[in-house]
Amino acid sequence: MAPSLLGGFTKSLAMTVLSEIGDKTFFAAAILAMRYPRKLVLAGCLTSLTVMTALSVSLGWVAPNLISRKWTHHVTTLLFFVFGILSLWEGFKEDGDSEELAEVEAELDANFKSNKAESKSKSKANDDKKKQKRPFVLQFFSPIFIKIATIGLAADENPFGVVLGGVLAQALCTTAAVMGGKSLASQISEKMVGLSSGVLFLLFGIMSYLSGPEGEL
Numbered sequence: 001m002a003p004s005l006l007g008g009f010t011k012s013l014a015m016t017v018l019s020e021i022g023d024k025t026f027f028a029a030a031i032l033a034m035r036y037p038r039k040l041v042l043a044g045c046l047t048s049l050t051v052m053t054a055l056s057v058s059l060g061w062v063a064p065n066l067i068s069r070k071w072t073h074h075v076t077t078l079l080f081f082v083f084g085i086l087s088l089w090e091g092f093k094e095d096g097d098s099e100e101l102a103e104v105e106a107e108l109d110a111n112f113k114s115n116k117a118e119s120k121s122k123s124k125a126n127d128d129k130k131k132q133k134r135p136f137v138l139q140f141f142s143p144i145f146i147k148i149a150t151i152g153l154a155a156d157e158n159p160f161g162v163v164l165g166g167v168l169a170q171a172l173c174t175t176a177a178v179m180g181g182k183s184l185a186s187q188i189s190e191k192m193v194g195l196s197s198g199v200l201f202l203l204f205g206i207m208s209y210l211s212g213p214e215g216e217l
Contacts, residue, residue, distance in 0.1 A: 008161025011204060012153055016169035018197040019146040021188060025049065027104040029177040030184065042178045046171060053166040056147050060154025060162070076152035077208040083145050084201030091194025149201075156208065
């Protein structure tokens with residue numbers, strides 16, 4: 001049975017929405033929209049995120065042509081479980097404060113004041129201290145796990161559906177960030193986002209495990 005368009009669309013949509021809300025890209029778009037024209041920020045963010053999603057899906061589409069679909073299915077299932085556990089771990093570790101928003105704002109301020117070496121060094125030092133509070137595994141996976149998950153999803157589901165779901169989710173999240181600005185971003189609970197993402201990834205992992213390769217039980 002061929003992977004369904006609806007299955008790839010819904011999984012990609014849900015996964016990307018929960019992964020992008022509270023992500024550095026979301027916070028950066030919210031802050032930049034307060035300093036530059038919103039239309040330009042929205043266009044720039046959507047273009048880069050759409051290209052990133054398309055490239056990830058392309059890699060996932062090619063994967064089954066290089067190795068058997070059975071193995072790509074098993075790898076995708078394993079990734080869902082790994083990301084689910086990591087997201088739950090990160091969610092439980094969070095204290096509810098929006099540290100990610102503060103980190104992104106500090107980084108952007110440092111870039112805006114790059115001609116002032118002292119300000120930049122101070123911001124970098126504060127950012128390093130915040131990062132040291134997080135486990136190394138989470139520092140590594142947080143920025144890239146959505147890309148890897150998209151590649152795995154595209155290898156196991158309908159690639160066109162994954163692209164549509166991913167692009168729509170990126171558009172919704174980025175538009176909300178640009179329109180809502182920092183006031184909206186500051187209301188997001190990173191703890192709840194992490195826990196919700198973890199549950200979703202584990203659910204996808206269970207569904208993938210039960211379905212078996214090619215959708216066969």
